Amino acid sequence: MPNAGTAQSWLPPATRPGRRSQETHDHAGPLWAGGDTSPHMARHYLEEKQAAAFAGRRGCSATWTTHRQGTGRKQSRTKPLCLLSSPPSAQGVIFPAQYTLWAKWAPPLERSRLMNIADAGCTFGTFFALLVAGIICQTLGWPFVSYIFGGVGCVWCLCWFLLVYEDPAHHPWISAREQEYIVSLLAHQGRSHGHALPLVAMAKSLPLWAITIACFCTDWLFYMLLTSMPTFMSNVLHFDLRENGLLSSLPYVGNGLGHILAGLLADFLLARQVLGTAAVRKLFSALGMLLPAIFLVAVPYIGCNSTVVVVLLTLALTIISMTGAGININHIDIAPRYAGFLLGITNTFGIVAGIIAPTAVGLLVSQDLQTGWRNAFFVSAALNLFGLIFYIAFGSGTIQDWAREDTAVQ
Template identity: 50%
Template sequence: MPIPNGCSINASPSDESEYSEPLIENDAAPPQCCSARLNLAILMFFGFSVVYGLRVNLSVAMVAMVNATDPQPSENSSIIDACPRPSGTENTSQTLQQPEGIPQYPWDSKTQGWLLGAFFFGYLCTQIPGGYLAGHYGGSIFLGVGVLGTAALTLLTPLAAQLGSYWLFALRALEGFGEGVTFPAMMAMWARWAPPLERSRLMTLSGSGANFGAFLALPLTGFICQKLGWPAVFYICGGAGCLWAVFWFVFVSDDPRTHRRISKEERDYIINSIGPQGTAHGWSVPLVHMLLSVPLWAIIITQMCSNWSYYTLLTSLPSYMNNILHFDLQSNGFLSALPYLGGWLVSTLSGVAADALIERRTLSVTNVRKLFTFIGLLLPAVFLVAVSYAGCDHVLTVTFLTLSTTAGGVSASGVFMNQIDIAPRYAGFLLGITNTFGTIPGVVAPIVTGYFTEDHSLAGWRKVFWASAGISFSGAIFYTIFGSGKIQPWAMTDEDSVETEGRRSRTITQST
């Protein structure tokens, strides 16, 4: 079924566009199937699958890399008594035997927390400059180099671990530094490629690669660690990233105007439907207006709240499965990955649902973003509270954790794409800003989790889940009050103003 009329970005069917007139006819919209924009979304999907595999592989490999979760447990430690071990595993949960010659290290829970959070120290540094430069020059080079650089550094992980925890911390921070440009670059590219009525489905498809990557990487990491040893994990993941980069640089272009294989019909459709906002921004950006923008701060605060629970589970769930529930490494990887399968499916479907609501004018863009954000933050919080009281029940725990991350996928069509609604031309730069703040939980949450769970008790993990749930709920309320899907005045250009006034005048004339 052809996509309905693509309108100018300022004429999307939302509460702010009372006077809207499509720039192209309904039957002029080319189908997505086999289109250049869909191919771009699929390549991005696999790219983010790779980068999230590179990001989370340490979470599972850490179980194999340490020769004891706590090298000197006290006599009265609750490590053994937190949950009963499965029969026949009395002494195998804490130490995983590796193939001969594979080293293991005596890192305690605090050291592990710092190593798991190290990635985000570097990730913080390149979000804003990456988004700014991608918005000016185009995002393809930054996304491609970001993935390639992170993959190449991942190949050095075994060497860094052998040199010591400080070296591994530095390497992981450098990996984060390289990967920090990827999401802002993606947003900058979609500002030029995604017709307004297709944004939700294209962006959720490409971004859902993150959940899919986590879903694949977690069980594969456990399997590889057991069969080949933990160093093989980083060699395989790094090699996959380098291979993906070859396809990216061969087939991708920054802009539909310069794409070598796009049809004229599709190119005209994209350019006309996006309008003047689908071009690069200049060197100057309205920083003061951005700083004072309430809708932008709504995105920032809400993403920080949502990411706290997401990063907590992403980095620490394998440790919970190992230290508390005592799953073997291969089961650990599979069960830790299960929530991300649900998140991947739901986030993709949420994009289709959000676009349908907007196309049919059932809800405004603002209300769609608020609805999907509220559901995508509230339900995960409820299920995390349930996890904290599931105790040692393996089935209930895995069920609630899966439901929590699955429900969180709904917010993919809410706050996580809201930058392109409020300021399309500056979307990459804004995502750099919001992701910088949103990455702070990635730094802090694993460290806080390490301190909360130092004794590996159920009570310590209950604090982790309650804190995550409370923060998520706060974000849902904040965004419901202050969020917006309207393009902001400071993001408008002279061409936008002239175009909007022209449509308004034509519409008034036709109505009279």
């Protein structure tokens, strides 16, 4: 750890001990980072079953319902708060629904790029929405943000219901050749599971625990940076609002591009048989967890070079997207029949980390600015390193015995 003199030198003079701005006391980690935490595990099982039956449409109908909620004219003072908190909760079912679909549509050698391109859409959508919302607010007023985005969501849902089908066998427009190609490659996975789940076997599964712990650790770092970096750049590095806004948007673009690149490269390695499935998942998890941890540890030693600090933090949020070809899609590798339900479990742990991390940063920084940020970076890096080691030791790339169709439910 750096000594006192070194630790102070990495902060600009205005934020060193004795010259703290009142702004630094206002940092309290936002709790909205974990907005979709409502009874995740039990709910995701039910929603995932609906997704299997209706081609993931239950998850997307939540988007439909969400956008319609904001149209009421007569509302009490408490209703707006309820409406603002309900979209994240409703949309929490979308990702398990997507994973159920991917398990039936994505061939093993195309799975990484297909799923990562879809995930990149979330990141690019966030970037685009933040950009357009500001323009809409300035020109039309803030209510039109809800009207326009809600309308677009409803139109998208109509297209989803009309064009998306549960599996290739039920799709009316897919060619017979493509249908046979997909079905033959996924035949070994078995059919969708029934209402019973091998919960005891899941609880004893080290590969599943490896994914869960790694997701918790990497989401801790991700949400910590995502929610705290704008405050850090504004209060500590003293960028003006315009410059801060531009720099805050860069990780979204980098993260989206990183997802696509990771997916393409992972499938390339698998198709050329350079590495096996487990090795590819662990390689990209290592890149997405170890490098950001190194960047965070390096930040307190940089000194007053604000540009280098911003570059390191931006790279950390960009390179963490490499886990998209690692732990994020490993559920389908080890248990394709239960992929949606397993994502609900691991996503619960990740969202919990997203609640705790920014709150912990707020507590650390409120006590001491200099050591607070340093300790926040070090804790995140240490957690990431622990999660990576556990995943490399116990992660797997093969279907588990309890996830096979011919295995008795425990």
